Amino acid sequence: MTGSIILIGPMGSGKSTIGRLLAARLRLPYVDTDALIVSHTGVDIPTIFEIEGESGFRERERKIIADLSAQSEPIVLATGGGAVLDPANRRYLRHIGRVIYLDVSVDEQLKRIRHDRNRPLLQNTDLDIRLQTLAEQRNALYQETAHWRVPGDGLRSDQVLRRILRHLQQRTGPIPTRG
Numbered sequence: 001m002t003g004s005i006i007l008i009g010p011m012g013s014g015k016s017t018i019g020r021l022l023a024a025r026l027r028l029p030y031v032d033t034d035a036l037i038v039s040h041t042g043v044d045i046p047t048i049f050e051i052e053g054e055s056g057f058r059e060r061e062r063k064i065i066a067d068l069s070a071q072s073e074p075i076v077l078a079t080g081g082g083a084v085l086d087p088a089n090r091r092y093l094r095h096i097g098r099v100i101y102l103d104v105s106v107d108e109q110l111k112r113i114r115h116d117r118n119r120p121l122l123q124n125t126d127l128d129i130r131l132q133t134l135a136e137q138r139n140a141l142y143q144e145t146a147h148w149r150v151p152g153d154g155l156r157s158d159q160v161l162r163r164i165l166r167h168l169q170q171r172t173g174p175i176p177t178r179g
């Protein structure tokens with residue numbers, strides 16, 4: 001198993017959780033664009049949105065993805081839900097490695113992130129309508145960017161992980177067991 005794996009998909013689709021599990025399973029470093037932004041700035045994402053607006057956050061996200069695309073070490077990369085909005089990001093992500101779209105419905109998102117306080121785009125808004133609007137704007141972009149889509153509704157992280165591992169195995173042969 002070689003090459004990087006990139007997880008894309010909407011908020012609450014499980015990118016970080018599954019990314020961590022996948023990285024451990026494949027023995028690759030786990031990288032999370034949101035976590036990098038937080039560690040570079042020293043403040044949380046709501047604070048970045050407050051001070052720099054969404055455009056400032058997107059600029060930071062773009063820079064991190066461009067930097068990652070220039071590195072050759074294989075990684076498992078979890079991206080923020082809005083990373084696919086930028087055409088350069090979409091190109092870079094496909095350049096970095098195999099892009100997997102964790103596809104969950106708005107209903108599933110609502111179950112998972114109804115009480116979230118760390119996602120600025122979901123605060124002080126009608127959550128249902130906001131998630132629906134974002135899905136309409138973004139789902140085609142996830143689909144366009146991904147090499148492969150895995151449906152996640154009603155599945156636990158370990159079940160999605162198994163599907164991803166099976167998919168990777170079919171493409172590249174057996175994945176060494178951990179030990």
Ligand code: S3P
Pocket residue numbers: 009010011012015016034045079080081082083118119120121
């Ligand atoms: C965002 C998703 C978040 C984070 C930021 C913006 C988005 O990441 O990047 O709050 O635009 O969908 P997650 O998808 O990991 O929640």
